Amino acid sequence: MTKVQKQEMVETLTQEFRTAQALLVCDYKGIGVKSLEELRHNARQANVKVQVIKNTLARIALNNANMPELDIKDTNIFIWGEDQISLAKIAVKFAEANAEKFVIKTGSFEGQKVDKDHIISVSKLPSREELIGMLLSVWTAPARYFATGLDNLRKQKEQNS
Template sequence: MTKSEKIQIVAKLEEGFRASEAIVVCNYKGLSTKKLEELRNNARENNVKVQIIKNTLARIALENSDKKGLELKDTNVYLWGEDYLNVSKVAAKFEENNEFFQIKTAFIENEIADIAKVRALAKMPSRNELLAMLLQVWNAPITNFTIGLNALKNKKESE
């Protein structure tokens, strides 16, 4: 790889890392190509980017995007995106189903996060799920009121 190619890769990564709310670093050693493709497809559906990057290039891109302090060793696959819940969910779900895939570290909301935080965020409901729950709570009194009125109407008609 030439120096100009490396510079282009770092610039592209820097742009992606700067726009992201979460970056999760995972070990993929021993994972088959088919499984990696499965991870990429799942990530694409959730607007999460996945890429295997050399640690030196990733370190430079992370430092240039003001996301410093991640420990980068061995073989790593990087997951990042604008919604930290989606990134956490993709990583944690894939980790549950694959013994060779392990979350190592993360950078979430401008601070270094441990594995436990990534897993905890993965269990949280997404924004759309929370909105659906809120709508159910708001609709419950109206629904119960209309059911009661309908029952009262039926009772009055039967008398």
Template sequence: MTRNEKAEIISNLEAEFKASEAIVVCDYRGLSVKKLEALRIAAKEQNVKVQVIKNTLAKIALNNSAKDGMELKDTNIFVWGEDQLAVTKVVAKFEEANKDLFKIKTAYIDGEVAPVSKVVALSKMPSRDELIAMLLQVWNAPIQNFTIGLNALKEKKEQSA
């Protein structure tokens, strides 16, 4: 890889890391190509990016995007995106399905290096769409109960007449 190619990769990663809300670094040693492709497909559905990056290039890109402090060792796969919950859900779900071969190492969330426990906790939170659905159910419940009560009152009056 030439110096210009490396500089181009770093500048692309830097721009993407600046725009992302969450960056998760995972160990993927021993994972088959088929399973890696499954991870990429699951990530793409959630607008999350997955890429194997050399540690030196990733460190430079992270430092240039003001997201430093992560310790990068051994083989790493980087997962990042603009939605924190989507990134954490993709990674946690994949780790659960592939416990022996895929492990979350570290993450950069909310402007700081985050432990694995924070990634797992965020992955269990409901998404924005799920929260909106819950809110709509709460708002809809009194109207449903009122109509059920009116219908029961109507049936009772019809039976007594």
């Protein structure tokens, strides 16, 4: 990789890290290509990016994007996106399936450094779609109960006639 290519990559990563609400750093030592492709496929569906980046370039891009100082050592894969819940769900699910070879190290949510335990707890929260479904269920409940009550009243009147 030439110096110009490295500079372009750092500029691109800086822009992406600035817009990302969540970023994770994970150790992927020993993971096969097929497993990484599965992670990338799941991430792509959730509009999350997954990339192996040289530690030096990642450090520069993170610093340029005003991200918190993250512990970047050894082999790392970076996962980032807009929705921290879906990002955490993808990473934690993949880490559980590949426990010996894929480890979540640290991350940044909305510009704040977070540890592995925080990431796991965020992954257990309901997703945006699940929350919308719950809200719609609550909103439609009175109408459902009203319709059920009217139907029961109709049945009762039919039995009395």
